[in-house]
Amino acid sequence: MLLGLVHxxxxxxxxxxxxxxxxxTAEAAGFDSLWAGEHIVLPDPQRPPSPMSPHDPVLDPxxxxxxxxxxxxxIRLATGIVILPQRNPVVLAKQVATLDVLxxxxxxxxxxxxxxxxxxxxxxxxxxxxxxxxxxxxxxxQTLWYDEHPEYHGRFADFAAIDARxxxxxxxxxxxVAGHSAPAYRGRSRGRTAGTGTGSPPMTSPPRLPAFAPxxxxxxxxxxxxxxxxx
Numbered sequence: 001m002l003l004g005l006v007h008x009x010x011x012x013x014x015x016x017x018x019x020x021x022x023x024x025t026a027e028a029a030g031f032d033s034l035w036a037g038e039h040i041v042l043p044d045p046q047r048p049p050s051p052m053s054p055h056d057p058v059l060d061p062x063x064x065x066x067x068x069x070x071x072x073x074x075i076r077l078a079t080g081i082v083i084l085p086q087r088n089p090v091v092l093a094k095q096v097a098t099l100d101v102l103x104x105x106x107x108x109x110x111x112x113x114x115x116x117x118x119x120x121x122x123x124x125x126x127x128x129x130x131x132x133x134x135x136x137x138x139x140x141x142q143t144l145w146y147d148e149h150p151e152y153h154g155r156f157a158d159f160a161a162i163d164a165r166x167x168x169x170x171x172x173x174x175x176x177v178a179g180h181s182a183p184a185y186r187g188r189s190r191g192r193t194a195g196t197g198t199g200s201p202p203m204t205s206p207p208r209l210p211a212f213a214p215x216x217x218x219x220x221x222x223x224x225x226x227x228x229x230x231x
Contacts, residue, residue, distance in 0.1 A: 003030075003032060003033075004076075004078065004080075005022065005033070005035065007035070007036075008022055008023065008026075008036050008068060009059035009060070009065075010037065010057065011057065014057040014059045014064075019059070019068060020067065020068070023072050024071055026075060027072045027073070027075040032076055033076035033077070033078050034065065034068050034072075034075055034076070034077055034078065035079070036059070036061035036062075036065050036068075036078070036080060038058070038081060038082050039119065040083070040119060040122070040123055041118070041119050041122045042056065043119075049115055049116065061082060062079065062082070062095050062099055065078075065099060065103075066099055069099065069102055069103035070102075073104075075106070076108055077106045077108070078108035078109075079109055079110045079111070080110045080176075080178070081111050081112040081176075082109070082111050082112070083112055083119070084111040084113065084114075084138070085113060085114060085120075085125055085129070085130040085131075085137065086114060086119070086120065089136075089137040089144075089157050090164075092137070093144040093164065094144075096109055096145075096168065097144075097145060097164070098166075100168040100170055101166050104169065105168075107168070107174075108176065109175050110175075110177075110178055111134065111175070111177055111178075112134075113131050114130055129156075132156070134177075136154045136155065136156045139152065140152040140154065140157040140159075144164050145167055145172075150162060150164065
């Protein structure tokens with residue numbers, strides 16, 4: 001059995017010393033992975049389905065994992081999860097590639113569609129379309145990571161005649177799509193869902209997480225097949 005330490009960017013581990021100590025201790029104890037969740041904002045006052053108080057500290061997961069990477073050498077670093085439809089896919093693709101390079105290829109990317117409507121309103125993202133946006137953003141990021149000449153034309157992402165370096169060290173990036181709401185299972189995301197939870201990693205053992213093979217060159221924004229294989 002492989003174990004991961006969750007919520008390393010929350011509570012007492014949201015302080016620099018607490019996060020560094022937790023990361024080093026988990027690695028020394030033989031943990032396989034560290035998992036950092038995401039809530040950019042929280043409803044105030046707290047109301048269902050929010051799992052946390054608005055005063056609970058939550059570090060940005062990618063920044064927290066970068067800090068953890070600087071204090072470790074071998075433990076895997078996982079987002080559990082990034083709320084993908086609240087993010088700009090071009091910016092997120094760069095952040096993911098950067099963390100994978102700086103960590104020596106230790107990143108696992110967990111994403112979800114989200115479930116707190118107040119959070120979507122605060123960042124100006126569409127709550128109703130979050131499932132479709134999640135699908136498009138996944139495809140758009142893959143073109144930036146794997147295509148020789150990245151290009152994507154969709155409803156929610158559109159770019160061409162650009163490139164972004166460095167590319168991730170891992171080909172492909174180990175990917176988990178997690179969720180417990182209907183948008184997480186609709187469309188192409190349904191075939192990608194590897195587990196369920198609220199800010200917690202799926203129960204699949206990390207080295208066997210499914211990962212996307214690099215997509216074909218010349219993305220158009222249209223649905224395309226994605227082959228799965230063990231990471």
